[in-house]
Amino acid sequence: MPYSISDLARELDITPRAIRFYEEQGMLSPERRGQERVYSGKDRVTLxxxxxxxRIGFSLAECKELIELYDPEGGNRKQLETFMHKIAERREQLEQQLLDIRQMQLELDTAEERCRAALEATTV
Amino acid sequence: MPYSISDLARELDITPRAIRFYEEQGMLSPERRGQERVYSGKDRVTLxxxxxxxRIGFSLAECKELIELYDPEGGNRKQLETFMHKIAERREQLEQQLLDIRQMQLELDTAEERCRAALEATTV
DNA sequence: TCTTACGTTTACGTTAACGTAAGCCAGCGA
DNA sequence: TCGCTGGCTTACGTTAACGTAAACGTAAGA
Known part of the structure; x- marks a missing residue:
């Protein structure tokens, strides 16, 4: 259950520097064995x-809020609502992204078609 | 069909500074009437x-490539394929985002439930 | 005529999320 | 004992995408 920093870096495909940075931002506080950081299973979950x-598009600051929701007290109702609101926003944004991608897909399809046609015209 | 910079800024909900910046990056080259920029319908489409x-998550550099696909020659096949590849990547990323959001949604649901329970326990 | 709105250029400032480099310590296998 | 591997801290550097400020020009309206 204890991990070194490079264990986690490897597994999660990020750099040790990034992990230390998250700690600097107050999102982690691993144990120490002397100087060395020793990470627990909980730390791993946090990461x-x-x-x-x-991945969803939250900033680190938002990720921090998110983590605090899982943390000690399950308490803060207002904060919970605030965050559910942010999630809802992301979902809307995702819908828009899907629309945008589909639209672009359509246009690229026709572009590709034109391109192919032009190529064949040249070949013939 | 001619627009002023603030026309477009208002309509598209961005700042004139941003529009000038896109021009600086070589993505636009509006006409001039003296000093003033005058935008055409095509410029508007480009924007x-x-x-x-x-919105899809492309960088401005990628957006520029994208624009160039629509531009003068329909020619460059390799570039087209490159871009279709990028689009495909985005779609995968979107899938992952959807998964992440659903997962987070589930966890937030239970968090909310615990929270509600805690509140009621306190109230009683 | 004054001011208000809109436009221009030039140029330095800003934020996020690390990257990168320097300089150092500790353990370990040959 | 040497050299490597892996970890640590401190601190400056970097990139993208504009923001912001200064300093100026111009046309319209009260």
């Missing part, structure tokens, strides 16, 4: 939460 | 392409 947050 | 690209 995964951070990465998932990032 | 919309840029914004759509950005």
């Amino acid at each position: 995964k939460l951070i990465l998932r947050g990032k | 919309k392409l840029i914004l759509r690209g950005k």
